Amino acid sequence: MAALFTPLVLIFATNANPSQFCPASCLCYDSSNLVECRGLELPIVPHHLPHSTWMLDLRHNNLSRLEPASFQALWSLRILLLSDNQIEIVLARSFRSLGFLERLDLSNNYLTSLPNDFSRGLGSLRELRVPSNRLTALSYESLRHMESLEKLDLSRNYLSSIEQGAFRGLSRLRHLHLQSNLLDSVRGGYFFMLQNLELLDLSDNNVSSIAVESFTSLHSLRLLSLSDNQLSHLKFKTFLNLQTPSTHIQVSGNPWICDCDLQRVFGKITSVRHLHIDDYDNLTCAGPPQLSGAALISVDNQLCVAETATVLVITITVLVTVIAAIVMAERNRKKNQEKNWNEPDGPFETQDK
Template sequence: MQILWQVYSILILHVIKESTACSEFCACKWKNGKQTVECANKNLSEIPDGMDPETQVLEFSGNKLNKLSKELFLKKQLINLQRVYLSRCKIKSVHRDTFKGLTNLVELDLSDNLLENIPSGAFMNCPSLMKLTLNLNPINSLKKFAFNHLSYLNTLELSKCEISEIEEGSFQGLHSLEWLHLDENRLKTIRGRRTLPENVKGVELQKNAWECDCHIQDLSAWLRDFNIPLSVEPVCQGPPRLAGRTIKSIPAAELACLPDISPTSFYLELGEGKNVSLLCHVHAIPEATVSWWFQGQMLQNNTMVAPGVHLIYFVEEGSENKRSELFIYNANADDNGTFICNADNAAGTSQSNFTIKIILKEDPIVIIVSFPLEYFLFAVIGISVLGLLVLIVIAVLIVKCHRKNRRQQKREQTKEVTLQYQQNANKLGENVECLPDPLKVIFLFFSISFQT
């Protein structure tokens, strides 16, 4: 009887404690062996003060928190929380120290909020987290190391978000992850064979926009190596030739991308008899088959070369990155037109057009002018008369020039005699000046007589 009274007393104390330490907006109770506070759908803009520090479970979904501030739970003295439910609280941001002090937190629900990015920094303060729910957030990509600090995380739910890209290494550090939900997103591919965790027991990938081309080969290989059957197999949405088929069922050779070919068009004017090479680059996964076409006919290869012979042949090298070169030797008018480099694989066909215009050689133009015989005779006579007149004019000029030269020589001789006479007279004058007057007269008389 005494034991019953003790148990009864303890229950009464718990009821009194709950009634005094619980907000008027919340319900405080023991639920599933945990001290629980339920404040769901109360239109609250913040977590009420005065809650029991021993609270282990907080149900606060359907309120209007907008953001989770720095040391939110530490300031409320709720450091013993193990499960926190904050779904539908219109949360747009989470401070990196929001969960500071929550070392015992094992479950966190942030679904159906307004988060555009994974609050990776905030998870550093809850290393014991085992279940994280982020469904129905407008998250568009998962960055590398997004969950790197959650080594004990067992379940990660990212369903019905807007994820279109998952970087390789996004799930790095999730050593204990067993269940991964990525269904109903906008994923077209997941690149990298180690992007998805290797130790998961279940993964949900259905209802994404899977594009089954060459970029999905890594995911296809991962699914083939993943031995545990999926609840729903992911199905291709495109391209049309593969739509509706499960990714795992498609052979790798059919997961192809349309060949990328360059140049797409090319124009060349070439002289007749010249040589030319046309180069075509092709990138394709899987490898494309390359062929050359002209006037609707596929060119057959021929590598024998003979001088002066018109010859067309091509060589190629590489596989996924292929180089094909077409050689034309001694081009002629038959080569006028468009040569087509054709690249074909399971995804379809791509083409590159090489248009050639051959410029033909032109023979030299010779102009022949004919004259009547009479015109030719008149021309000869005219030329002869003209030549004779030229000769007469030249002869007259030569005679005149010769006479002029003779007259000039005579004038020069006369000038020389006169000059000499004057010089002799001057010398005689100087000599006479030294003689007596009677002798001067006699000397001058003889000098004049001698010169004459």
């Protein structure tokens, strides 16, 4: 096994084949086409990387920017690991030579945005990881050329804004991680055209409202996580629009207002065969005050009792009032009829006298 990862001997002859060069301090493994430059405090991407490089490991360095020349002529590159650096800037066309790249990891950097041409040249990319950065917004232009993307991780950022249809070009996307951001709502155009999406993680945001049509096009969704947000109520139609074979939903950690409407919504959701609330037993009430902290499952049978009693009292009151009105009307009718019969006919009585 050791022979498989024998580092190349550095050759610096003037007529040497450039594909045999290996940057100083990096390790190049010819058998696996792996170039490892991990943890070397490099300020820039090394030059003269072997053209046959299949995997480039630049994790735990001091890179601060990516430029068009950073990965020039690395046409064979499939995996690029750039996590745990200080990358703040990605210049235009930085990935233009990476037409066969399948995995790009930018975790734990300082990116505040993805430039509009970020995806240019990344048509073969299948996995993009950008968690633990400083992203605040996401636009359609940043992702439009990633038609092969299957996994996208944007978790643990500061995303508060997503352009309508930002993911619409990602028709093959299966996993979308948006947890631990600052999103306050889920709008109707966010997940348009993601018919192959299987996992959508929106947990640990500030979501307080969800548009009814938000999940309409997610026909393959298996797991939807909405836990640890600011949801107090739900609309049943929002989930009824999930036309999937089977979807598991997570909603714990929200400030639920436990009332009859909420009980009815969850009751309807659980009655739909393909929808499953995984953590219903863990839901707690944030309101009304008398139910604060109570488990929803322990009070759900009582939530509609008061409302039912009120409706019953109102119904009985209305019924009694109607009956009383009918009785009084009938009495008045009979009185008027008797009065008419008992009144003398004036002209005839005068003639008799």
